[in-house]
Amino acid sequence: MTAKQDKAKLDKPKSVILVVAGVIVKQGRYLLTQRFEHASQGGLWEFPGGKVEAGETDEQALERELxxxxxxxxxxxxxxADSVFDYGDKVIHLKGYLSHWVSGELVLHSHQDARWVGRDEINGYTLCPADYPIVDALKRLPNN
Structure with a gap:
């Protein structure tokens, strides 16, 4: 790549990807999932969710993704809460919602591990940077 191409790449604004995350609560515990090692942010923990597709509300996208x-x-x-975080290769606008477990047995299709943790245990996990404002908001809620 030439210096001119490098500069053009740096000057090009990154697209912002809208992502929703569910802070899933079940029997007073919260679900954290661990990203695959080979994925972006590999090995880090997160509140699960995914991209909002065209024509979907945040709620529809979150329930579909989960x-x-x-x-x-x-x-x-x-x-x-929400956060906007530049991961270098992309910018993520993450919106976190409290989500309530209704049914199903957990099957990991997109993660390597999952843990149900108490609110006070979340700090023991290294989360994706965009998830920390959601953790802060969760800690401000009355016990639920």
């Missing part, structure tokens, strides 16, 4: 990734049915509750 069904596809984890084989569970949830209902989307209260908005918690």
């Amino acid at each position: 069904q596809e990734e984890l084989a569970i049915e949830t209902t989307t509750g209260q908005f918690l």
Whole structure:
């Protein structure tokens, strides 16, 4: 690549990808999932979710993604927080929602591990950077 091509690449604005995440609560514990090692942010923990597709509401996207990734049915509750984070190769606008487990047995289609943790245990995991504002919002909620 020439210096001119390098500069053009740097000057090009990155597209922002809208992603939703579910802070899934079940019996007072929250689900954290671990990204595959070979994926972007590999090995880090996150609140599961995915991209919002054209024509979907955040709630529709979140419930679809959790069904596809984890084989569970949830209902989307209260908005918690959002963050915009530049991961270098892409910019993510992450919106976190409290999600309530309805049914299903957890199957990991898109993650290498999953853990149900108490709110006070979340800090023991290294999360994707965009997830930390959601953790902060969760900690401000009254116990649920």
